[in-house]
Amino acid sequence: MDSNFTIKAISDINFQEVLNLVSENGFLPSVDSPYESSLASVFEFQKTTNNYNFEKMIALYDDEQLVGVLFLLVFELQYKNKIYPCVQGSSGYVKPNYRGVFKQFLKKMLEISNNAFLLFMFSAPAVHKTASNNGFVEVCKNQFVENKYILVKPFSFINSSINNAFLKSFSKLFVPLDKLLFRLKSESKIKIIENTLFEGDYSIIEKDYKTDYFEKLVPVWNRDVLKNKYKKTTLNIDTERGENASFHFVALNVENEIIGSLVVRKIANYNRLVIVELNTSISDRRKIVKSFESFLINKAYLAGYEAIMYNGIGEEYETLLSRKFFKLSKKSNLKVFFKSNIKEEILHVEDKIKFFYSTDDVNF
Numbered sequence: 001m002d003s004n005f006t007i008k009a010i011s012d013i014n015f016q017e018v019l020n021l022v023s024e025n026g027f028l029p030s031v032d033s034p035y036e037s038s039l040a041s042v043f044e045f046q047k048t049t050n051n052y053n054f055e056k057m058i059a060l061y062d063d064e065q066l067v068g069v070l071f072l073l074v075f076e077l078q079y080k081n082k083i084y085p086c087v088q089g090s091s092g093y094v095k096p097n098y099r100g101v102f103k104q105f106l107k108k109m110l111e112i113s114n115n116a117f118l119l120f121m122f123s124a125p126a127v128h129k130t131a132s133n134n135g136f137v138e139v140c141k142n143q144f145v146e147n148k149y150i151l152v153k154p155f156s157f158i159n160s161s162i163n164n165a166f167l168k169s170f171s172k173l174f175v176p177l178d179k180l181l182f183r184l185k186s187e188s189k190i191k192i193i194e195n196t197l198f199e200g201d202y203s204i205i206e207k208d209y210k211t212d213y214f215e216k217l218v219p220v221w222n223r224d225v226l227k228n229k230y231k232k233t234t235l236n237i238d239t240e241r242g243e244n245a246s247f248h249f250v251a252l253n254v255e256n257e258i259i260g261s262l263v264v265r266k267i268a269n270y271n272r273l274v275i276v277e278l279n280t281s282i283s284d285r286r287k288i289v290k291s292f293e294s295f296l297i298n299k300a301y302l303a304g305y306e307a308i309m310y311n312g313i314g315e316e317y318e319t320l321l322s323r324k325f326f327k328l329s330k331k332s333n334l335k336v337f338f339k340s341n342i343k344e345e346i347l348h349v350e351d352k353i354k355f356f357y358s359t360d361d362v363n364f
Contacts, residue, residue: 004062004063005060005061005062005101006060006061007058007059007060007061007101007104007105007108008058008059008061009055009057009058009059009108009111009112010055010056010057010058010059011051011055011056012056013043013046013056013057015032015040015043016032017066018039018057018066018069019031019032019039021066021067021068021069021093021095022039022069022093025095025096027093028093033242033244034232034233034244035233035235035242035243035244035245036242036243036244037243037244038091038244038268038361038362038364039071039091040244041232041233041244041364042071042073042090042091042361042364043071044232045073045228045229045232045364046071046073046074048228048232049074049075049228051072051073051074052074052075052076052085054072054074054085054087054112054113054116055072055112056071056072057069057070057071057072058070058072058105058108058109060094060098060101060104060105062098067094067095067098068092068093068094068095068098068101068105069091069092069093069094070089070090070091070092070102070105070109071089071090071091071092071361072087072088072089072090072109073087073088073090073361073364074086074087074088074116075088075219075220075225075359076219076220076225077117077217077218077219077220078210078213078217078218078219078220079216079217079218079352080214080215083220084116084117084217084342085115085116085117086116086117086118086119086219087109087113087116087117087118087119088118088119088120088121088359088361089105089106089109089118089119089120089123089127090361090364091361092105102126102127102130103130103133103134106130106131106134107134110134110339110341113341114341115341115342116341116342117338117339117340117341117342118136118338118339118340118341119336119337119338119339119355119359120136120336120337120338121334121336121337121355121359121360121361122144122334122335122336122360122362123335123337127337128335128337131337131339132337134339135339136337136338136339137337137338137339137350138335138336138337138338139336139337139338139350139353139355140312140336140353140354140355143312143336143355144311144312144332144333144334144335144336144357145331145332145333145334146311146329146330146331146332147309147310147311147329147330147331147332148309148310148311148318148321148327148328148329149272149307149308149309149327149328149329149330150293150297150307150308150309150310150321150327151306151307151327151328152182152297152300152301152305152306152307152308153175153178153182153301153305153306153307154178154181155171155174155175155176155177155178156175156178156271156306157272157306157307158171158174159171159172159174159175160270160271160306178306182301184298184301185294185295185297185298186294187294188287188290188291188294188295189287189291190251190252190253190259190260190284190287190288190291191251191252191256192249192250192251192252192260192291192292192295193249193250193252194236194237194247194248194249195248195249195250196231196234196235196236196247196248197231198223198226198227198230198231198234198248200223200250200258201223201257201258202222202223202226202258202261204257204258204259204281205258205259205260205261205279205280205281206221206222206223208280208281208282209221209279211282212282212316213354215352216352216353216354217352217353217354218354218355218356219355219356219358219359221279226248226261226263226277229358229363229364230246230248230263233245233246233265234246234247234248235247237299237303238299238302238303241266242266243266243268243269244265244266244268245265245266246263246264246265246276247263247264247265247273247299248261248262248263249261249262249264249292249295249296250262251280251288251291251292259280259281259283259284259288260278260279260280260281260288260289260291260292261277261278261279261280262275262277262278262292262296263275263276263277263278263358264276264296264308265363266305267309271304271305271306272305272306272307272308272309273296273300273305273307273308273309274308274309274310274311274357275296275308275309275310275313275321275357276313276357276358276363277313277356277357277358277363278292278310278313278314278317280317285316285320286320289317289320289321290320293320293321296308310357311332311334311357312334312355312356312357313356313357313358314356336355338353
């Protein structure tokens with residue numbers, strides 16, 4: 001590397017300086033609102049948690065001018081009754097004429113992440129290659145290979161998926177048929193409400209989550225984690241919009257106890273939603289999931305969304321999210337690369353590691 005270049009691990013981020021860098025060539029929009037920008041949302045999450053006392057960013061400077069960044073998003077993993085930090089290489093950008101420095105970023109990331117797990121999710125093939133050359137291994141194989149869609153407005157979905165101008169204009173003629181195909185789903189016996197403030201007692205789900213995954217290395221899940229991740233981006237689905245917006249719903253039993261939690265996001269630049277987290281009590285799981293599904297389809301249609309996507313949210317939930325009509329899958333082949341700096345050998349067993357779609361930084 002040129003002697004004028006320096007790489008630093010940063011704890012106090014000048015976000016405006018970073019925003020100026022990543023937006024100068026149109027790589028990301030120049031927006032500092034978490035409701036509109038995943039980068040701003042990651043920054044807010046880091047401030048809320050203090051990034052679990054880890055550095056927040058690796059920065060590349062050329063004569064003191066910022067020319068590249070890699071955000072480090074830290075969250076907690078649990079295995080049985082133990083908790084461990086996980087350092088995720090998340091949003092990053094390097095000026096075009098400084099490409100090829102990722103291996104230096106990775107070297108610094110390894111240097112400052114002692115006694116922690118390290119993670120890259122859904123990153124570029126070049127990142128995968130460099131990570132593999134530095135001791136990372138692919139985990140959760142075949143878990144994220146397909147984006148599955150529930151089509152709320154099938155003709156609108158088809159129209160927005162077409163790039164050819166002539167075919168797009170032709171398919172637009174069929175969009176009004178969506179109104180004829182859709183019928184509001186009847187209300188279920190399980191009560192579903194919107195919970196934008198993440199209020200209430202989630203202990204039933206928290207307990208069952210630990211039971212479900214006690215023998216797996218998984219992200220910690222509880223109300224505080226949920227609130228830290230999504231409250232800063234959560235809006236009301238009926239009245240508010242944002243390119244990075246979240247919407248949160250809970251299921252209640254007859255005693256008004258929370259027995260299910262569902263978080264969906266707007267997919268940026270598309271009129272679609274994606275399920276990023278779904279957790280329920282073990283008891284009546286099927287009924288809860290099907291109730292969430294019907295409720296969400298109704299909400300999505302009335303709010304003008306054309307489809308609901310999901311991928312890698314857990315086999316127990318994806319199996320239940322099956323519909324006879326208006327459902328399709330599209331290959332995505334998202335990959336996860338993982339490295340352990342923890343000395344306990346049992347945690348190196350790949351089949352004990354389980355991440356979910358929501359672990360990716362775009363969902364923070």
